[in-house]
Amino acid sequence: FSFLQERLRYVLVLLLLLHSTDSFYVPGVAPINFHRNDPVEIKAVKLTSSRTQLPYEYYSLPFCQPSKITYKAENLGEVLRGDRIVNTPFQVSMNVEKKCEVLCNFPNKPVTLTVEQSKLIAERIREDYYVHLIADNLPVATRLEFYSNREEEEKKKEKDVQFEHGYRLGFMDGNKFYLHNHLSFILYYHREDVEESQEHTYRVVRFEVIPQSIKLEDLKADEKSMCTLPEATGSAPQEIDPTKENQLLFTYSVHWEESDIKWASRWDTYLTMSDVQIHWFSIINSVVVVFFLSGILSMIIIRTLRKDIANYNKEDDIEDTMEESGWKLVHGDVFRPPQYPMILSSLLGSGIQLFCMILIVIFVAMLGMLSPSSRGALMTTACFLFMFMGVFGGFFAGRLYRTLKGHRWKKGAFCTATLYPGVVFGICFVLNCFIWGKHSSGAVPFPTMVALLCMWFGISLPLVYLGYYFGFRKQPYDNPVRTNQIPRQIPEQRWYMNKFVGILMAGILPFGAMFIELFFIFSAIWENQFYYLFGFLFLVFIILVVSCSQISIVMVYFQLCAEDYRWWWRTFLVSGGSAFYVLIYAVFYFVNKLDIVEFIPSLLYFGYTALMVLSFWLLTGTIGFYAAYMFVRKIYAAVKID
Numbered sequence: 001f002s003f004l005q006e007r008l009r010y011v012l013v014l015l016l017l018l019h020s021t022d023s024f025y026v027p028g029v030a031p032i033n034f035h036r037n038d039p040v041e042i043k044a045v046k047l048t049s050s051r052t053q054l055p056y057e058y059y060s061l062p063f064c065q066p067s068k069i070t071y072k073a074e075n076l077g078e079v080l081r082g083d084r085i086v087n088t089p090f091q092v093s094m095n096v097e098k099k100c101e102v103l104c105n106f107p108n109k110p111v112t113l114t115v116e117q118s119k120l121i122a123e124r125i126r127e128d129y130y131v132h133l134i135a136d137n138l139p140v141a142t143r144l145e146f147y148s149n150r151e152e153e154e155k156k157k158e159k160d161v162q163f164e165h166g167y168r169l170g171f172m173d174g175n176k177f178y179l180h181n182h183l184s185f186i187l188y189y190h191r192e193d194v195e196e197s198q199e200h201t202y203r204v205v206r207f208e209v210i211p212q213s214i215k216l217e218d219l220k221a222d223e224k225s226m227c228t229l230p231e232a233t234g235s236a237p238q239e240i241d242p243t244k245e246n247q248l249l250f251t252y253s254v255h256w257e258e259s260d261i262k263w264a265s266r267w268d269t270y271l272t273m274s275d276v277q278i279h280w281f282s283i284i285n286s287v288v289v290v291f292f293l294s295g296i297l298s299m300i301i302i303r304t305l306r307k308d309i310a311n312y313n314k315e316d317d318i319e320d321t322m323e324e325s326g327w328k329l330v331h332g333d334v335f336r337p338p339q340y341p342m343i344l345s346s347l348l349g350s351g352i353q354l355f356c357m358i359l360i361v362i363f364v365a366m367l368g369m370l371s372p373s374s375r376g377a378l379m380t381t382a383c384f385l386f387m388f389m390g391v392f393g394g395f396f397a398g399r400l401y402r403t404l405k406g407h408r409w410k411k412g413a414f415c416t417a418t419l420y421p422g423v424v425f426g427i428c429f430v431l432n433c434f435i436w437g438k439h440s441s442g443a444v445p446f447p448t449m450v451a452l453l454c455m456w457f458g459i460s461l462p463l464v465y466l467g468y469y470f471g472f473r474k475q476p477y478d479n480p481v482r483t484n485q486i487p488r489q490i491p492e493q494r495w496y497m498n499k500f501v502g503i504l505m506a507g508i509l510p511f512g513a514m515f516i517e518l519f520f521i522f523s524a525i526w527e528n529q530f531y532y533l534f535g536f537l538f539l540v541f542i543i544l545v546v547s548c549s550q551i552s553i554v555m556v557y558f559q560l561c562a563e564d565y566r567w568w569w570r571t572f573l574v575s576g577g578s579a580f581y582v583l584i585y586a587v588f589y590f591v592n593k594l595d596i597v598e599f600i601p602s603l604l605y606f607g608y609t610a611l612m613v614l615s616f617w618l619l620t621g622t623i624g625f626y627a628a629y630m631f632v633r634k635i636y637a638a639v640k641i642d
Helices: 002-023 076-081 115-126 152-157 276-312 316-321 326-332 341-366 377-388 390-403 409-437 446-473 499-526 534-561 568-575 577-592 599-637
Strands: 042-048 098-102 111-113 130-135 141-146 160-165 170-173 176-179 182-191 202-212 246-248 251-258
Touching: 076 377, 076 446, 111 115, 115 170, 115 176, 130 160, 130 202, 276 326, 276 499, 276 534, 276 599, 326 534, 341 377, 341 390, 341 409, 341 534, 341 568, 341 599, 377 390, 377 446, 390 409, 390 446, 409 446, 409 599, 499 534, 499 568, 499 577, 499 599, 534 568, 534 577, 534 599, 568 577, 568 599, 577 599
Parallel strands: 141 202, 182 251
Antiparallel strands: 042 130, 098 251, 111 246, 141 160, 170 176, 182 202
16 A cells, blocks of 8 residues: 555656646747837738638638738748638737727728638638637637526626637627628736836736627718627627628727736637636546556466466476466467558557657647747647658667568568558548638648658658668567477467457556546647646656556466467557447547538547547557567466477
8 A cells, every 4th residue: 555655656746747837938939029110010821710610711712902011931830730821900009909990991981892702701710710810829718607506695706717829700690691891909918127227128928809790880980990789788899790781891800908918828818718626626536546546457467477477386296187278388489470560560560659658749849839829839749750750660660670581671661661651641642632622721721741751751661771781680579488399289269358358448548547648639620729737738648658658467377378379460459459449439529519511520529539540559559569579478487398
């Protein structure tokens, strides 16, 4: 029991350390200081909807445009996410209020939307699209206030505030569509401490918007582009009729407020949208469960093995009288190379590549270097790391291929470099064709695709060959027992030794340890939330590695006890059993949490889910395979074989 307490103490210390990493800020992103009247540029990122999963660029809708449209140069991650950051005609100056101003160039002349444009806007409102703007790299948020289920007396005093990313394009009432044509920006600044003689400098620390729909007749505009807002009670919303031309004004107002929030913690508002309590509860829950189970498993396995090895290594005369049984019987076949050794080593090579990439990405993100404020950094880092980790993937694949008596190392290296990336590229290309057809900004542009292909064949492929060459030349793994010439007959197996039953049994523990975290990851991907709890994720990843290894060792032990020595492929398949549960969870999430009805969004969801499940299977299968391989070599090295 004291051992368990000690472990729990370590875990809690680690959790406290991890929790402190959440407030870290990105190194290399410097704050911008503004003086009064300095322009604060407002840019548009994209339009998104969790119902269609198709992002569109801002000017795909007929919004007011500046005289010259300039797009920001973007990194790989931003392009893959569908961000198209572009300037807007909003004129905002630091600490300068604006009551109401007309946006488009002609002062009091309304904008006329054609029937086609009206139809498009109505369709986007029906599909529940949100508009995402940024000011000084801070995304705009809509404040939602609601009363929590507290006691009646407290209700009057306290409202719960939550923030929603972006603002809604419009809303529907019955079968009528209403567009949010007036935006009230509320920007918060933090006044920096300066010497008395110097001018005050300000930093933007929050960017909120209150979108309103105001009818053209209620917005009184004059020659100087100024307008007056109607009283809140008496105004009617701006309807968009998709069957005819519509006239309206796009207007905005700016309000500044001073804030105590420091620049370094300005992202906290956006990141506290999800409940951290659930994380703490789930992590401690899974940590306790996994350590408890792992303690039990380790004790059982070690005690049983010690007993086995002691029995096998007893004096010869006793051994003659006793009938041999169990895993010692298959010692002459346990290291017999499996079928298709090239494909097995290639898949394991890709698994090693994924493992190294995920470990480094999560660790770097945990240190706060890939926070949401450096847009697209996570995706870019992951892509480049996967390319460069080809060296390790190739090395491990080459060494294993040689151990399995393979000879065609060049073909093996090519297989490692192209099998998994080829499947990923193929699926992404097919999905991309559908997104292109919808003219969405989520489609990867052709030049980016060519660049990715060049990275694959110019960086990844040569690195895999390099690693494979050295791995193949290195001494193969030494197997402690010789393999017999004639394969031994395998006795008939019980029903519970079936592969599929094994997958179901082996997948439960690793999946149980991480499924709450999976919910937050899915929300980040499919519902445009920010995911930032990388400290938690790192811990979950460690738990996943531990539980996969243990389950894999237990399964291979049972298999060898049943005198079935064909464990190579089986261990790889069974260890990835939690991927099957991830697939079931993804279907459950799609049915219960997402409001997707159309064909193409459903295709995108299941296409990308298939990629996630495949990658997860490779990752967990590889972890389990290497754990089982080390275990098998250990136990056969401990037995005296005649």
